[in-house]
Amino acid sequence: MKRLVVLGGGESGVGTALLGKQKGYEVFVSDKGSIAERYKKVLLHNSIDFEENQHTESKILNADVVMKSPGIPDKVALVQKLHSEGVKVISEIEFASQFTDATIVGITGSNGKTTTTMLIHYVLKKAGLNVGVGGNIGDSFAEQVADGNYDEYVLELSSFQLDGVEKFRVHIAVITNITPDHLDRYEYDFDNYINSKFRITKNQTKDDFLIYDADDEAVQYWLKNNKTEATLVPFSIEKELEYGAFLRQDTIIMKLNTEEKLMKVSELKLQGKHNTKNVMAASMAARLLKVRKNTIAESLSDFEGVEHRLEKVQKINGIEFVNDSKATNVNAAFYALECMDNPTVWIVGGVDKGNDYADLLPLVREKVKAIVCLGLDNQKIIDTFANVVDVLVETAGAEEAVKVAYKVAQKGDTVLLSPACASFDLFESYEDRGRKFKEAVRNL
Known part of the structure; x- marks a missing residue:
């Protein structure tokens, strides 16, 4: 019986484990963090062996094939070890x-x-x-x-x-x-x-x-x-x-x-x-x-579009709030700003993946009246745009960011959440960030 080891107990990992079991593999799931309750239930219900909060090498290196969750980089020591021992490491899709x-x-x-x-x-x-x-x-x-x-x-x-x-x-x-x-x-x-x-x-x-x-x-x-x-x-x-x-x-x-x-x-x-x-x-x-x-x-x-992608949330006192939390890179924020027809208060920031904001300067000059930073480290944003907009404020959460943006905005303006960054500093995911933004708007 071939041994399939699945690294990562999320959606793709648990799905792979189920398919592997159905196809006659001996399956073991290993997650360095904790596995969500709903996924644990599925694994237990299907009698699939798993561990969480650790990777036990002896149970992993003896695999015939390893499915690695897309979130785990190749340069992690464990993955390098698998490669060096000649174990095939593939994706769920493969x-x-x-x-x-x-x-x-x-x-x-x-x-x-x-x-x-x-x-x-x-x-x-x-x-x-x-x-x-x-x-x-x-x-x-x-x-x-x-x-x-x-x-x-x-x-x-x-x-x-x-x-x-x-x-x-x-x-x-x-x-x-x-x-x-x-x-x-x-x-x-x-x-x-x-x-x-x-x-x-x-x-x-x-x-x-x-x-x-x-x-x-x-x-x-x-x-x-x-x-x-x-x-x-x-x-x-x-x-x-x-x-x-x-x-x-x-x-x-x-x-x-x-x-x-x-x-x-x-x-x-x-x-x-x-x-x-x-x-x-x-x-x-x-x-x-x-x-x-x-x-x-x-x-x-x-076709209505996708949640967290230029999603119109609500109009309050003539100010339109738009949730574009899915904009996790500069190019996505570029698209969002390009679509703005009204003066814009832009909520931006998060975990920078090596961003170069220079491409956004012409659009920001033309459309953005104020910037509200939403991240733990906003230095790069401040350095790039401080001289371009009149107002630039740092905030520490969705609720505060929305309140500040609402204060700065006037009737006929748009408040746009388009972070251009990943969300893992203050939020679990871009969905979590988008939902908290929408909640904060509804609580104004």
């Missing part, structure tokens, strides 16, 4: 994909991947396909494979998940864009991060498709210098293309087998340039899976 024949659409990128994933899932579901959604969001992919009930999967894939991929193959790959993010995990080398994202196309064949942003420099750079077998399907909002999706005047055009007008940008429920791109990527993925154009257009005109 492990689970060998047990399913479903068609997989995989979405990666620095920004827009959640929206694009949810959008594709929404369109396919509306078209009557039997489709699951997972990866970096929702229920564990491995657990869904164990239940075995979907013909298609739409998976949001982070670079960390792709790092653990060997044979995993997607039929349709989407790369929304690539901007510097998580560089702390990639030796601060942008090329390493780009290569990591492009692992999504590594096992694709000529029968598969790679949908990508033709306006993105990093993407173009990789494609110029590397080869993929997949059929290339670009999208652009800057130029007309021979093949792919682009804008003509205000209309989205798709040119795959024939040229089709999809819809006007103004008819989209999701506004903003970045969302137009997300829509193009999603539409072509759906079209390549033979979904009718009308079904796609219908879905796009009523």
Whole structure:
């Protein structure tokens, strides 16, 4: 009997453990921290051996294969030891994909991947396909494979998940864009991060498709210098293309087998340039899976968007509060600021992943009247923007940040939470940060 060791007892870890047990592996789950009560119940109920608050090496190094949670960096001593002893260390996605024949659409990128994933899932579901959604969001992919009930999967894939991929193959790959993010995990080398994202196309064949942003420099750079077998399907909002999706005047055009007008940008429920791109990527993925154009257009005109991504919370005394807690990097905050039409009070800060805020200076000059810092170490933000805005205040929690922002704002302004940073200094996750922000707004 093969031994599967799972490092990390969260959503992907427990899902992998269940699938492993079902497929006849001897399974052991090990988490350096504590395992949440609901996951512990599942492990106990399924008689799966586990430990928490420690890694017992003797129980881990004897594995035939190790599934490592995406949150654990490769440079951790235990992982290095596994590598040096020749034990295979893979991701949940790699492990689970060998047990399913479903068609997989995989979405990666620095920004827009959640929206694009949810959008594709929404369109396919509306078209009557039997489709699951997972990866970096929702229920564990491995657990869904164990239940075995979907013909298609739409998976949001982070670079960390792709790092653990060997044979995993997607039929349709989407790369929304690539901007510097998580560089702390990639030796601060942008090329390493780009290569990591492009692992999504590594096992694709000529029968598969790679949908990508033709306006993105990093993407173009990789494609110029590397080869993929997949059929290339670009999208652009800057130029007309021979093949792919682009804008003509205000209309989205798709040119795959024939040229089709999809819809006007103004008819989209999701506004903003970045969302137009997300829509193009999603539409072509759906079209390549033979979904009718009308079904796609219908879905796009009523898709509501994603929680914590430019989510309108409430208007209080003419001041609009917007929750963009999912903006965990500079580029995401750039998109958010670009979408702002009113004078903006910007709540920013958290755990910096090697951010360079200089790109935001023109937008901040143009749109931001005040900055409220929300993090333990705000020095970099202060150094960059102190001379650009009139008001810059430091706060120590969502409640205080919202109160201060409300005081500074006037009727007709927008208060935008778009942190450009990870959330682990004051919050459990970006979801936790977003929820606390919304709660604080409702308590004003």
